[in-house]
Amino acid sequence: MSTTLFLILCLNGLQYGMLLFLIAAGLTLVFGVMGFINLAHGVQYMVGAYLAFAYVQLTGSFMLAVILSLVTALILGLLLEHFIFRHLYNRDHLDQVLATFGIIIFLNELAKVIFGPATLSIAPPEFLSGSIQLTETLRYPIYRFVTIFAGLVVALGLYLTISFTRIGMLIRAGATSAEMVSALGVNIQRLFMIVFGVGAMLAGFAGVIAAPIFAIEPGMGDNILIVAFVVIITGGIGSIGGAFFAALLVGLIDTLGRSLATEILSTVFNPSFANQIGPALASMLIYILMAAILVFRPKGLLPAKGVS
Amino acid sequence: MKKHLKQLTAGVALSAVMGTAAFADDIKIGMVVTLSGPPAALGQQIVDGFQLALEQKDGMLGGQKVELIVEDDELKPDVALVKATSLVERDKVDFVVGTVFSNMLQAIFKPIVQSDTFLISPNAGPSTFAGRNCNPYFFVTSYQNNQNAEVSGMIANEEGFENVFTMVPNYQAGRDNIVGFKQTFKGNVTDEVFTPLGHQDFSAELARISTSGADAIFTFMPGGMGVRLVNQFANAGLSENMKFMSVFTTDETTLPGQKDAAVGFLAAGSWAPDLPNDANAAFVKAFEEKYGYIPGSYAMQAYDTASLLDSAIAKTGGDMSDKDAVRAALKEADFTSLRGDFSFNNNHYPVQDFHMLNVVKRDDGKFHTSFVRTIAKDYADSFSQDCKM
Structure with missing residues (x-):
C-alpha cells in the first residue's frame, strides 16, 4: 500500500462522504424536525439526476442545467409536501412509510416511462473534465475535487444558517418542541414546508453532481437512501453537524474498507479465503460501525440539543 | 364469444384428427x-x-x-x-x-x-x-456463459498482455467469468477484485488498478455497472496507458451511456452489428x-x-x-x-465462431461494437463431454 494510493482513497472517501452529506442533511432535518419518515428522499436524488440529464439535453450547458435542476427540484419538493406529505405529519410512522414507499415506486416507474429503462449518463462540463496529475501513474479527476468543494460550501452554508439566522433558530426550536414553537405564534406549517423544500433541493443537488460520476438509472436512489439512514442515525437524528461528521466517517470507512479489507485479511488467512470474505466484510463495515456507535452513544455522535 | 367458439371448434377438430401430421x-x-x-x-x-x-x-x-x-x-x-x-x-x-x-x-x-x-x-x-x-x-x-471469458483470455494472449487486472461483481456469473478467463490466459493475473453487485463508485478500485502495474484490465460489469465503470475509468485518465478488455460491459445496451469513453475498448463475442x-x-x-x-x-x-x-x-x-x-x-x-x-x-x-470486437463511433454519432478478427473457430463449450445425450 503506497502513500499515494492511500491519499487517493482518502480523497474518494471524502467525495463519497460529501455526497452522502448532501442527501442526509435534508433527511435528518425532515426526520428530526418533523418526526417524519420520508423514504422518498432517495428518489428525489434520482429526480435530480434525471433533471440534470433532461436540462443538459435541452440547453447544452451544464451550469445552466444545474441551476434549472435545483429550481425544479425545489418546486417538486414543495408540490410533494403540499399535496401528499402535509397530510401525513400527524399520522403514525407506518402510514408515512407506506405512502412514501408508494412515491418511490411511482417515480421510479415514471422515470422509466419517460426516459426508458436504459442507463443514461452525462459528461462533466468541459472545463472540469480533465484530471490532475498527482504522481507519474496517478491522476485524479478535477470534477471530483469540485464535488468535495461543493459539499463543503453547502455544509458551511447550512451551519451558518442554522446557527446564526432566525429561521435556523426556529428550526432548532422546532426540532426540540414543535408544539411550543407553534404556541408562540410561529407558523410551523410554513417552517415545515421550507425545511422540506430545502431538503428535497439538497437531495436533488446531490443527484445533479453525482450524475456525471455515476450512471443515471431508475431506482438509483434506493440503495443510497439506506446508507443515508445509516448516516443520520450514526450522526444523531436532527443534527446537521452530526450528519456531516457521520457522512465523512461512513464515506471514508466504506471506501477504505473496500480496498483494504481483502488486503488485511490476506495477511492472516490464505488469499482465496480472504478474497471470498473480504468484499462481504467490507460492505458490512458501515453497519457494524452504526451498531457499535449505537451501543456506546444511543443518540448518535453529535445529537441535536434537547432531543429526547 | 367468437374466441370461445374458435377454441371450441379447435378443440373438437383437435380431438378428431389427433395424431395426424396434416x-x-x-x-x-x-x-x-x-x-x-x-x-x-x-x-x-x-x-x-x-x-x-x-x-x-x-x-x-x-x-x-x-x-x-x-x-x-x-x-x-x-x-x-x-x-x-x-x-x-x-x-x-x-x-x-x-x-x-x-x-x-x-x-x-x-x-x-x-x-x-x-x-x-x-x-x-x-x-x-x-x-x-x-x-x-x-x-x-x-x-455457454464461460465461453466469452475464455475467448477473452485468448485475446489477451494474442495481444501480448502479460499482467492483467481482473474485476467482477461478487456473484456466480462474476466468479464464472474469472474462472473462464484464467483457464485460457497464460500471463499473470495481478489482482482478482470482487465488487458488490450494483456497485456505484469504482474510485477505490480504479486507484488500485492504477498502481497495480498491469497492462490491461479484464472485467464483466453488465448494465449500469458497466456504464459507471467505463466513464470513471476514462475520467481517471486510465485509458491512456492501459487496455480495457471485457465481456457484456461495452455492448449496444450500455454504449449509449458510455459514448466516447468506450471507443477502442476490446470485447469478446460471437457477433457484432457489422459482422x-x-x-x-x-x-x-x-x-x-x-x-x-x-x-x-x-x-x-x-x-x-x-x-x-x-x-x-x-x-x-x-x-x-x-x-x-x-x-x-x-x-x-x-x-x-x-x-x-x-x-x-x-x-x-x-x-x-468467437471474435475479437472493439468499440467504434459511427459516422452518425452512434456507437457500436465492431468485428476485428476471428479468435476461435467452431468453438464448443468445455462441459459438453459430461452430457450423455
Missing part, C-alpha cells in the same frame, strides 16, 4: 424475459428482435400462425416460476423462449422441461445445464429502421431463435405432437444464422 393448430410461444428494473433494456431487445422476425414472416413461423405471449419475470425467481408454470399449464404453449438471466432460467427450468415443453434460451447459458444435467427439451441459441454477412446487414438495417436503436447481441440471438423455430416448425409441417421429430428438427439448426456458421453440440448448446 393438421396443425396455431403455434403458441411463451416468452419469459426481464422487462422491469434497470436490466429491462436487455429483455426489450429480445422482445424486439423476436417480433421483428415474426413481422418479416407475416406473423408466421414455418408457415403456421404464431401466437406470442410475453411475460415479465421482474428478475425475481418466484415470479418467473409462476409465469412459466402458467404458460405451460394454462396457455399450453408449444415452446417457451427465455430467459435473460441465468438465475431466472434455473427457476423456470424444471416445470417446463418436466411437462415435455421445449425451452429455448435466447441468452442465458449457464454451465449447470451444459454438462451432466443437460436436457433433451432444452436448447440454447446464445452461448460481414448479408443476412446480418439486412437484419441490422431493418431493426434500426423499426426500433430506432442499434441492436445488441440480445436482439440478434432472439432473431436467431425465431429463425430456428421457423426452420423446425417447417420441417415438422406444424405438427407439435411428435416431440422426437420436433427435437430432431431443432437439433439440425437448418437456418441462416446472423452469426454465420451455427450448429448445436450434443448438449444443445451452440458451436460457433
Whole structure:
C-alpha cells in the first residue's frame, strides 16, 4: 500500500462522504424536525439526476442545467409536501412509510416511462473534465475535487444558517418542541414546508453532481437512501453537524474498507479465503460501525440539543 | 364469444384428427424475459428482435400462425416460476423462449422441461445445464456463459498482455467469468477484485488498478455497472496507458451511456452489428429502421431463435405432437444464422465462431461494437463431454 494510493482513497472517501452529506442533511432535518419518515428522499436524488440529464439535453450547458435542476427540484419538493406529505405529519410512522414507499415506486416507474429503462449518463462540463496529475501513474479527476468543494460550501452554508439566522433558530426550536414553537405564534406549517423544500433541493443537488460520476438509472436512489439512514442515525437524528461528521466517517470507512479489507485479511488467512470474505466484510463495515456507535452513544455522535 | 367458439371448434377438430401430421393448430410461444428494473433494456431487445422476425414472416413461423405471449419475470425467481408454470399449464404453449438471466432460467427450468415443453434460451447459458444435467427439451441459441471469458483470455494472449487486472461483481456469473478467463490466459493475473453487485463508485478500485502495474484490465460489469465503470475509468485518465478488455460491459445496451469513453475498448463475442454477412446487414438495417436503436447481441440471438423455430416448425409441417421429430428438427439448426456458421453440440448448446470486437463511433454519432478478427473457430463449450445425450 503506497502513500499515494492511500491519499487517493482518502480523497474518494471524502467525495463519497460529501455526497452522502448532501442527501442526509435534508433527511435528518425532515426526520428530526418533523418526526417524519420520508423514504422518498432517495428518489428525489434520482429526480435530480434525471433533471440534470433532461436540462443538459435541452440547453447544452451544464451550469445552466444545474441551476434549472435545483429550481425544479425545489418546486417538486414543495408540490410533494403540499399535496401528499402535509397530510401525513400527524399520522403514525407506518402510514408515512407506506405512502412514501408508494412515491418511490411511482417515480421510479415514471422515470422509466419517460426516459426508458436504459442507463443514461452525462459528461462533466468541459472545463472540469480533465484530471490532475498527482504522481507519474496517478491522476485524479478535477470534477471530483469540485464535488468535495461543493459539499463543503453547502455544509458551511447550512451551519451558518442554522446557527446564526432566525429561521435556523426556529428550526432548532422546532426540532426540540414543535408544539411550543407553534404556541408562540410561529407558523410551523410554513417552517415545515421550507425545511422540506430545502431538503428535497439538497437531495436533488446531490443527484445533479453525482450524475456525471455515476450512471443515471431508475431506482438509483434506493440503495443510497439506506446508507443515508445509516448516516443520520450514526450522526444523531436532527443534527446537521452530526450528519456531516457521520457522512465523512461512513464515506471514508466504506471506501477504505473496500480496498483494504481483502488486503488485511490476506495477511492472516490464505488469499482465496480472504478474497471470498473480504468484499462481504467490507460492505458490512458501515453497519457494524452504526451498531457499535449505537451501543456506546444511543443518540448518535453529535445529537441535536434537547432531543429526547 | 367468437374466441370461445374458435377454441371450441379447435378443440373438437383437435380431438378428431389427433395424431395426424396434416393438421396443425396455431403455434403458441411463451416468452419469459426481464422487462422491469434497470436490466429491462436487455429483455426489450429480445422482445424486439423476436417480433421483428415474426413481422418479416407475416406473423408466421414455418408457415403456421404464431401466437406470442410475453411475460415479465421482474428478475425475481418466484415470479418467473409462476409465469412459466402458467404458460405451460394454462396457455399450453408449444415452446417457451427465455430467459435473460441465468438465475431466472434455473427457476423456470424444471416445470417446463418436466411437462415435455421445449425451452429455448435466447441468452442465458449457464454451465449447470451444459454438462451432466443437460436436457433433451432444452436448447440454447446464445452461448455457454464461460465461453466469452475464455475467448477473452485468448485475446489477451494474442495481444501480448502479460499482467492483467481482473474485476467482477461478487456473484456466480462474476466468479464464472474469472474462472473462464484464467483457464485460457497464460500471463499473470495481478489482482482478482470482487465488487458488490450494483456497485456505484469504482474510485477505490480504479486507484488500485492504477498502481497495480498491469497492462490491461479484464472485467464483466453488465448494465449500469458497466456504464459507471467505463466513464470513471476514462475520467481517471486510465485509458491512456492501459487496455480495457471485457465481456457484456461495452455492448449496444450500455454504449449509449458510455459514448466516447468506450471507443477502442476490446470485447469478446460471437457477433457484432457489422459482422460481414448479408443476412446480418439486412437484419441490422431493418431493426434500426423499426426500433430506432442499434441492436445488441440480445436482439440478434432472439432473431436467431425465431429463425430456428421457423426452420423446425417447417420441417415438422406444424405438427407439435411428435416431440422426437420436433427435437430432431431443432437439433439440425437448418437456418441462416446472423452469426454465420451455427450448429448445436450434443448438449444443445451452440458451436460457433468467437471474435475479437472493439468499440467504434459511427459516422452518425452512434456507437457500436465492431468485428476485428476471428479468435476461435467452431468453438464448443468445455462441459459438453459430461452430457450423455
